[in-house]
Amino acid sequence: MDNSQAILNFLGIARRANQLVSGENTLLSGIRNRKIYFLFIASDTGKSTSKKFLDKSNYYHVPVNTMYTKEVLSNAIGMKRTMIGIKDRGISEKMIELTNRK
Known part of the structure; x- marks a missing residue:
């Protein structure tokens, strides 16, 4: 299995473990309060929304993965x-380990 599929499979496991957060306001609050440790942003997200979350994630040192579309x-x-x-x-x-693996 390649890394891309492993990441997606692990994301499904995280959902079943109830460890995912979504929604703009909830995510922004979680990032600010240091309760979000990894963020997925769909590659086809709007430019302004994507920039806002990338900037916030960079400021609070939250790793981000932008390699998947909304559909995936x-x-x-x-x-x-x-x-x-x-x-x-x-x-x-x-997730960081799988994302950084070549």
């Missing part, structure tokens, strides 16, 4: 979403 992210978790935050450190560390 939504299919991985079974819900329509554009941005997904992970609120568990362990799952986030695994």
